[in-house]
Amino acid sequence: MSGYFDDIQFIAGEEIPNCRVHVDRSFPGIYSFELILDGRMYFAVDGQKEEKILTAPTVHWHHPSHHYRYGPVDEKRGWHHLYLTFHGPRGRRIVENALMREEKRHFQTLTNVMEVLEGIRWLIAWINHGDLHRHPEAVARFELVVAQFTTGSEQRLQHRHELELREVIRTIHESPLLTPDAQSWAASMNLSPSHFRKIFREYTGMPFHTYCLRARMRHCAQLLARHPGYRIYEIAEMAGYQDPAQFSKLFRHYIGLSPRTYQHHLLRNRDHGSG
Structure with a gap:
């Protein structure tokens, strides 16, 4: 297989x-x-x-x-x-x-x-x-x-809040483990939280919270790829989740595999490549 x-x-x-x-x-x-x-x-x-x-x-x-x-x-x-x-x-x-x-x-x-x-x-x-x-x-x-x-699609370049939204996206990707805070970003742009969420969705094609979760889970997948010896609960804690089951559910949703299965494939491929 x-x-x-x-x-x-x-x-x-x-x-x-x-x-x-x-x-x-x-x-x-x-x-x-x-x-x-x-x-x-x-x-x-x-x-x-x-x-x-x-x-x-x-x-x-x-x-x-x-x-x-x-x-x-x-x-x-x-x-x-x-x-x-x-x-x-x-x-x-x-x-x-x-x-x-x-x-x-x-x-x-x-x-x-x-x-x-x-x-x-x-x-x-x-x-x-x-x-x-x-x-x-x-x-x-x-x-x-x-x-x-x-995240840098040409069709979004004409948005009048482009510079601020690009800064939001850059911060999300650079610090994906930070707690999403739409209210603070909205205040920095002189917008209401609901309007900020609306224009963020227009700009990226997905809700703010969903975008942040996807970035966080992809970061966790990278951590497993770089350090396949990490335990699942350690990755969960690094991502801010005290409940490994909740973390595993989100990981599966955004990555397509449970973290344990993902880790198993990483280890199997690593062993195969070094054999």
């Missing part, structure tokens, strides 16, 4: 400071997550006659059922390119459900560059290092990169 982390496999990853390649092809069986850190590139999908000009910072991705055509706008300068390629059912779900979503787009302007950049660089280093027993941690980190990226 395949393990929880076995349904996505990373193929390659690289950072190219001055990429000037021209691409006109599909990528059968392969998905990708790619960052334009600097520069510009033209971009078209499935024979589109009108090319889009993608300007840094932008993320784009490949899906094997589509044909892509792109390259540098300036042949001399190129663009600063970072990419990850991967395959497997989880990879497909990440691209289709988290990235393309209902708009079926293939690129997105990036607002939280440093968080995404740090995660991609870690993954590129890991892919090229070949430390297989850290595969579960790599999967957890990649899912966090995608989660951080999707």
Whole structure:
């Protein structure tokens, strides 16, 4: 039986400071997550006659059922390119459900560059290092990169409270174990708590409390990935839960597995990778 982390496999990853390649092809069986850190590139999908000009910072991705055509706008300068390629059912779900979503787009302007950049660089280093027993941690980190990226959707950039809301989101991700406090954030923005919750939901697509819980549980999953020897009650206490059963219920809801099962898969993959 395949393990929880076995349904996505990373193929390659690289950072190219001055990429000037021209691409006109599909990528059968392969998905990708790619960052334009600097520069510009033209971009078209499935024979589109009108090319889009993608300007840094932008993320784009490949899906094997589509044909892509792109390259540098300036042949001399190129663009600063970072990419990850991967395959497997989880990879497909990440691209289709988290990235393309209902708009079926293939690129997105990036607002939280440093968080995404740090995660991609870690993954590129890991892919090229070949430390297989850290595969579960790599999967957890990649899912966090995608989660951080999707909090910076281009469609939210026009919100008049954008700067304040981005600060709220940054704080949630940097300190996910803090107790959610919508009232304090509302006061700092001169809003009523109910109005703050309303605009936060408009901006992120989910209620404030739900967003905070998801960030907290993903942080706990990362703790288990980094320290699989931790006991469940220790993780629960670190997350502020005195009742491990309540913690386990929330963990299962947001991660998809109970913390004990998640930990079991981590240990099994670690043993397999070191064997």
